[in-house]
Amino acid sequence: MTQNTSSAVMQQRSEPHDSLDDFPTPPWATRAMLDHMQRSYGWSFDGMSVREPAANRGHMVRPLQEYFARVEASDIHDYGAGFPVQDYLFGLPPPRTDATITNPPFRLAEQFIKRGLECSNSVAVIVRSAFLEGVGRHRDLFSIHRPRIVLQFTERVVMHKGKLAPTGSTATAYCWIIWTPPGRHGPTTFDWIAPCRKRLERAEDYQTDKFGRVA
Helix, strand or coil, X not given: CCCCCCHHHHCCCCCCCCCCCCCCCCHHHHHHHHHHHHHHHCCCCCCCEEEECCCXXXXXXXXXXXXXXXXXXXXXXXXXXXXXXXXXXXXXXXXXXXXXXXXXXXXXXXXXXXXXXXXXXXXXXXXXXXXXXXXXXXXXXXXXXXXXXXXXXXXXXXXXXCECCCCCCCCXXXXXXXXXXXXXXXXXXXXXXXXXXXXXXXXXXXXXXXXXXXX
């Protein structure tokens, strides 16, 4: 039997219901969004707080620490990185932060976004670009909570299951979707993140211990 390699099939990232959805985010991809928001939209993160509720092994936490004054990180699973083990979606919302920035579990992305909107002023998630599609998602999320900005990567962001690596390929396209505080809403801006991996990637981004944790 031959593999179906059509773009529609290859861009699927379906995980079992009980999967941890362990796809670490390359640090340069987080810097790309923050750098673009600073350069193109004049955003400043000075003195601000941010929460990463799906911190995994800390690959998004480290670039967030480069921009934000305070970073709160947790995950529902203990990956050995020292972050508190917390269920972000269960119980009362956590204390409010200026922003929530995360790579949410695939099957729980909508819930993570709505929770983030409850307990932070701005929310940014990196998701498959196909996440923008869907009648149900438009009805239940986008028509109620209209994003302010969509940033489409022009370079491919490679996410390997269970590990972070500087090489590899993927058929999956990713984008950042950003919600801003009330009063700053308006028509959704669609923009592109120009090629920037070479400028924003650092050798130390891939220095991890034998468990894949940020060294």
